[in-house]
Amino acid sequence: MTVAMTGTADEALPVYLRGQATEFLRSLRLHRESTTDARGAEESLEAARALRRAARRIGATLHTFRPLLDPEWAAVLRPELAWLRGTLSQEHACAARLTRLLDALHRLSGTPPVPGPALAPLPAAGRRPAGGNGWAQPAPPGAVETGRGSSGLTVGAAKAAALLERQLTLARTRAHSTALQALGSSRFHAVADTIAVLASEVPLTGAADDPKHLAARAEAELADAVAVLPLGQAGHPYNAGALTHGLASEAAPDAQDAPWLKVRSLLRLHRYAQEVLLGHACPDPRVLEAGHALDVHHEAAAAAQAAAHAARTPRIAPATAYALGVLHADQRHEVEAARFAFQQVWQHETAGTR
């Protein structure tokens, strides 16, 4: 990111948005131009990540600083960016979830996975293989997770690994197709055109609101959301809170995770608002640590859910179901550990004892 330092808060918003829009366009160009060899595939993956990153920051900025921006323009762009982020993040999320679950199965079996490329690259959009149907082919199942397969696992863990690999690779393949379709759609081109305009011209309202005040409001909303978290419980190690209702209804974990995911979202808004004001990445390591803890919370909760979901596959062997139960509980422990980590960072920040 090459955002110039800004002198006043008033200039900060347009400078930041122009910078992120430029980054969005640069990533998109890199993604389209990436070659089909191994190095090009790596570049394509990195470009897709940078694209999501810029889209996330533009969307968050439109939200936090909305009184300063053309409301009609923002009302059109914001949901489109949300759609884009959601669509582009699914493939990566499925791949990361599978890696997390297979790593956990290996850890639980005492057989560390052979290190290898965890995430196969996303073929570049717009690359048209000769005689193809217009879309690059997704990686075949099984080719994805080299080194994290089922070798060395006990029967139940191996079967659980194979089942998860099948289900999450299928989900990933679908997400891949959806992402490629999205990147080739007229809907996406309309978003890209809007961002291209934003890179040179930010539609400000000229309202008198102080950006610092708006950033402070985002921080206050974060503080309010943190205040309702059960931090007292979270700060007590091994409170077994995250696994409560682990065998209850499917929706039970979602209900207890929701306030944490809300804080994760508001912490991002706070972080990006700080970036706007400062003109560079947020330098507060505690914000980054807290954000990392909540990212782990998010990923472990989704992985636990994937294990529970796989266990409901009809006609699986009891040994497979048992391994998936152990795996589910293990990932819910990671959720609890992430809450503890967040509490440690946050209490230290608030108490100023660190």
Add this chain to the structure above:
Amino acid sequence: MTVAMTGTADEALPVYLRGQATEFLRSLRLHRESTTDARGAEESLEAARALRRAARRIGATLHTFRPLLDPEWAAVLRPELAWLRGTLSQEHACAARLTRLLDALHRLSGTPPVPGPALAPLPAAGRRPAGGNGWAQPAPPGAVETGRGSSGLTVGAAKAAALLERQLTLARTRAHSTALQALGSSRFHAVADTIAVLASEVPLTGAADDPKHLAARAEAELADAVAVLPLGQAGHPYNAGALTHGLASEAAPDAQDAPWLKVRSLLRLHRYAQEVLLGHACPDPRVLEAGHALDVHHEAAAAAQAAAHAARTPRIAPATAYALGVLHADQRHEVEAARFAFQQVWQHETAGTR
């Protein structure tokens, strides 16, 4: 316990052993005399507990202070006390394990069990029902765990609860019969006769060893065993150490639990040696807290093993196996929590910062 205060360390050993022997005989008498009504059953349970307690202390004292005691006499009595303790503790252990597992299943299902009598009383030995076969009948399965049944549990958890209840009630019933048989055996009567003599006459060698020195040696052995524990890892919450190899071979948890169980045993020897020297219960709360943490370690590890064992029952439903997997991981998590608790107590003790 009504052990008299002692003036010197030399008198302490015979006073303590006579006191524990008297307690052993008193408990045995109470156990035999307990009536068949509800109050009598409660008394019988309490008497059995006191009997195990005294047997444990006499056995430990024979070990720690062996240079001061007639070696031939001690060599005969010690294994007999170990046999008695092992035999008498099994029924209680099975019942406590079932209670722990059913409570955990309710917690994991978000349906707290209705409080009720957890452990049904052990019918008194020597009570001969008219027309019976000479042994009191064990409680019928299902009558044991009122209030901790499967109501309110989801299908998998309910089936897991029913399976565990069946298996552990069977084990308990067998342990009950074995204990009654033991208490009526000539082998037991020989032990009781030896203890009756001990209550008035302790076979000392007159050796010059200082009891304080022997107690210090027990403490040093404890310190050596603690030194090989992975306390650095244990002090880091959510290290996931106890669940490592949770899906590996059956023997894997035993191997990592062994050094902790050894410390539990040596901590008891230390505690009872302190009782001998002081003439009263060990007043150090940290020894009691550390001992409690290791008791939880022991119980949770055995419960986790019982859940894993139940999951290997042929032809169980996948939902049952899944619930048992979650339960196994939950109990291994309790093992890890117990290690953390022990580390906290022990480091504070050593550092003297508490």
